[in-house]
Structure formats: structure tokens, C-alpha cells
Amino acid sequence: MIEIRDVSHRFEERTVLQDLNLSLRERRIAVVGANGSGKSTFARLLNGLVVPGSGKVFVDGLDTKAKGREVRRRVGFVFQNPDNQIVYPIVEEDLAFGLRNIGISGAELKERIDAELARFGLTHLRNQSAHLLSGGEKQLLAIAGVLVMRPSCIVFDEPTTMLDYRNKRMIARFVSDLEQQVIMVTHDIELIMDYDRVIVFDEGRVVADDRPGTATQAYIQRMSVA
């Protein structure tokens, strides 16, 4: 569970988040908002990539400022552009990278890699160069690279933005099958209609926090007025 208490955050003169108090318990949570609304900063708060200027963020009781490494083991993060997240040239080697960082090697490393490759249908690509994968395959590899570390929660920062409709559907299907808690930052309303909760951001504040139907309606209204 993630607790956000009295969080505000600035980058130099610009306030990007204001007075946030949230408890994130639901299994599927979506975060929507206009460009520049602060939702990506919010996402980065959740695994300690950004530490709040004021207030606290706790993941399972761990302060993200003091226990960043431990927090990142619990909260995985999938970025918008998989090319920036895949760091090793070969598919299998990239999956091994995160595991080695958390001290896993030998038979367990191989077993976990095999399991994730099979789950995402990437087994036949295990010795493939990452740069030769399609956009959808790259995003699947990026997600597999996070899941192989077995986090209890995964934050997705607009994972379907760069994908075509077919790949978007495929990613949505894989995400919906995940056992973990998912926090999805997105502009894609269709993707989140069966979620448990939708939080709408505007100018660094939460302006709606409800079930998808009500919250997305509020979001669409705001976008229409702007």
C-alpha cells in the first residue's frame, strides 16, 4: 500500500504538485490529466525516483526518501519509451540486468527469465538484438524487465503512447492479467474503464478521484473547457 501525506513539490520556481494526501490501496488505479498537470512527477514519487520537496511518501511503511532502494524493489516502473529502459543489447541479457542488481544469479536467475519470456511470448526472441524488436515487442520486454524483479506494485507511465492500436490492445491485455497492484498514468480513457479508481490531476492538484465513469467524465469536461 502507498500513502502520500501532505506532499508538495517544486522544480525551482515551478510548483508541480500541491497538497496531496492519498492512500493507494486499490488493485487498479489510473492517473489522468493534461500535459504538464504533474501526473508524471506523481508517478515518480511512488517509487522514490522523485523525493517530495515537502511531505512524505510511504510504500508499505517505508519512507521513499530514506529507503529508496528498498522501495524500488517493491514498486516497479515502466517508462513511456521502452528504448530508454532497455539497457542491454540482447533480450535475455536485459532481463538478467535487473535481477543481478538485486543479487539474484544462477538457477533462480535463469528460472525467472524463462518464466517471463514464456509469459510474454518472447521465448523465441531471447537471443535477439533488442534494437531489432518491434515497438510492441520492446514494450513487452520493458514490462518483462520489471516483472522479472517481482515487485508488488507496478507504475506505468503512458506505456501505450508510442504504440499502434493492435500493440496497445496487447499491452492492455497483459496489464489486465497482472496479479500486482497497477498504477497507470495515461491519456487513454478506453484503457482504464474497468479500473477500480481514477485520479484526475490538473495544475498539480487532484481535481477528481472516483470510479472510472464519474472521474473520466470530470476529466473530459475539463479538457473540453480548456
Added chain:
Amino acid sequence: MIAAFHHAETPVHRLRPGVKIAAVFMGATLAFVFANWIALAILASGVLVLYVIARIPPALALAQIRPALLILVAIFALHAIFDDWLFGLFVVARLVVIIVLAALVTLTTRVSEMVAALEIGLGPARHIGIDPSRVALAVAMAIRFIPVIATQAAAIREAQAARGLHRSFVAILVPLVIRSLRMADSVAEALDARGFETKERVGKDSATIDSQQKPSVEAVERVVD
């Protein structure tokens, strides 16, 4: 090495990278110590046998010479003009054998194995403040990101051509450097997210952007969305 690894289950693939690199050094040294056609033919035969054992397709083996072709032609031409064409041919043949032998290492060794060997080799550098794991990761990432940056350069060139600008090195270089720096910020963030801490920790167990730091403009643009 960018996409050179050719997967197969062979004894050559299973050899440790350190052994393969040592064999390349030994082969190259022998080629220079015994500088005659017979010794070179024996060495070339040995290399050929290794390629057969490693099940490398002939076309892939020949492709390893292509990047050096211009230099090889130039070396031969210089020898032919100013010295002896037969000796020029020997020099070029010797270089071809060494290049093909060295390429066998990259064709049969995974980047991760090479990186692990490099990390072990750089072990003593710890005493002068160099972290071998960081150097090794930098090498692996250089290999990974060369094609990504090449793709970006092609996209910039296309965008410029579409707007009427043709073939300007500086016009491509400037946006490419800016894009690459932005990408470097994103990649550093991804490394942190995947458990590899990119920043030295000062009094806290975290590699983070906080409000006391002065993040780059690119970092701010990326995260305030």
C-alpha cells in the same frame, strides 16, 4: 559487436571470454613473429576450423572484413606503389586473418559475458578509484545505444530533408547531441528504477531528484508532464 553475436551451442561459444581474448592476442602475436606465408596459412587454417566448429555461416564470416575493406585496399595500394606488391598482399592477408580471428570472439560471446570478463579484468582498477561494474555497464550500454542513436540521426536527417535541408553535418549533429543528452537523462532514471543506483548516496539510501537539487531543464520537462 552491436548485433554480431551469433547464437549456437558449440564448444567455441562455451569457452570463457578471457580464454578467447587471450587466443586472439596469441594468434596475432604469432602472425607477426612468424612473418611468412606458411605460418600464415597454418594460422588461417586454424581460424577456419574454429569458424566451422562455431557453425558461423560463411556470409557472416566474410561480413566481418567489410568494415575494414577500404583500409585494407589502401594498405595494399601503398605497398604496391612504394614497395613490393607481394609484401603488400602478405600484410593485407595477415590483417584479414587477425580481423576474422578477433571477430570470432564477438560472434561467439554474449555481451554480458564480455562485460563480466571486462569487470574481472578491471578489478585492480578499484585501487585507483575506478568502479569496474560501472565501466562494464558503460561498455554494454554503448553497444546497446549505438543503433538507437543511429536511428535518431536518420530521423533527424529525414525531417531536415523533408523541410528542404540536404546533407549538413552540423545541422544533424546539434539536434542529435541534444536528443542524446535528453535520452541519457531518461536512461539514468530507468537504471535507478531497475535497481542500479546511478548516483552516489550521500547520507541516504536513494538516488533521487529532490527539490534541493538543480535538475536539468530536460529532467524537469520530462517529469512535470
